Structure formats: C-alpha cells, structure tokens
Amino acid sequence: AQSVTQLDSHVSVSEGTPVLLRCNYSSSYSPSLFWYVQHPNKGLQLLLKYTSAATLVKGINGFEAEFKKSETSFHLTKPSAHMSDAAEYFCVVRPFSGGYNKLIFGAGTRLAVHP
C-alpha cells in the first residue's frame, strides 16, 4: 500500500535559521513526489516536484528537497527561514498506477517562524 508519513506535526524555527520538514513515503514503484504549501485561507501551492530526474530538487522561495530512495525519504529544507514561510506544508505522493492522477497526502506539518 502507498503511504506518506510526515514525521513532525509542528515545527518551530527562528527567522533566519534553517528549516527541515521530514517526509517518508512507501511506494511499490518509483513515485512522483511533491511538496505543497498552504497559507491560511488559501489553496495549495506547489513548492517543488520530483519525477525521477535529479534527486536534488529546487523549488520556489528558496526551498529544496532531496529524494533518497534507500531511505524512502523526501525531506524539505530551506537555509534561512522567513516570517512569510509560516504555513502548513504537505508532502504528497503520486504513485505509479497509470490512469488518473490520484494523490496521497501526508498529514501535514505546521511551520511556525518566530522573530
């Protein structure tokens, strides 16, 4: 069965310090992986995607993620947090299954950024 586990429900960092949001996945085949961000009262915005090309993926707003097949992980990082990064982050797997594009969402990680 396919699944996604976000290892932290809440992460709190100080402005200017690094951000690490952890995600592990379970998939029978090589999946497509995504990170989305959701600010309050907004929809989900795509931060970055991994689709079997480079294992280090760069996204918008300075975020990046590294696909590690041996660890089945896809952790999201940013060198320096900004106040505007405070939001809910979802790690998402699109299993290889053919047919329609069904996503499996992690439970989400709420990132708080303190001055």
Place this chain on the structure above:
Amino acid sequence: DTEVTQTPKHLVMGMTNKKSLKCEQHMGHRAMYWYKQKAKKPPELMFVYSYEKLSINESVPSRFSPECPNSSLLNLHLHALQPEDSALYLCASSQETPDRGYSNQPQHFGDGTRLSIL
C-alpha cells in the same frame, strides 16, 4: 494569484438550500478535481473528471453533484447539506496524457470556497 479560479470564496447556506460552487481554469488541463478539506487536515479527494467525463467518485453522498460543462469549467451542486459538510472545498486541475496514461504532472489548486452549513 492562482491559475485555478473558484467562486464564491465564502458561502453560508441552510440545510434546505440549493447552491453551486464554480471552478474555472484556462491552462488547457483535461483533468479536474474536487476536494474537501476539514480544518487541520489534508484535502480528501471527492471527484475526478478526465476529458469532461466523471472518472472517479470517492463514495461521495448524492447531496453533492458534480458537473463538467466543458474542459475549462467544473461545478459542484449542493443540496440538502448537513452541518458536517462545512469545510473548505478545493478545485484542482492537471495535464493528462491523451491516452489517459500515467501522468506525473502536478495538480494546480484554487484558493477554495469556504462553506458553512447552518
């Protein structure tokens, strides 16, 4: 600004009302989706349309009725909703391959309609 536009942004309705949610995209995407999102939870898939045909209904109650009039529009008709249906309703779209085969393209989400049932 998102490329998927949803209207209205907020909707309050009674349990006997009939209302509709609207979603529009002009990215040429041929797959469109409805999700329901409760507070502090990830989105839950409700319906998938592929090439204007309903391909997936995730066992959604019949008081929710989707409609896809054309490749750019997706509606969700609401009737006799219950208080537990109060949630954020998100629309999304994505590219699909012509043969409906495997697609690794991401879904693009609108900002949602915040629905409150009195």
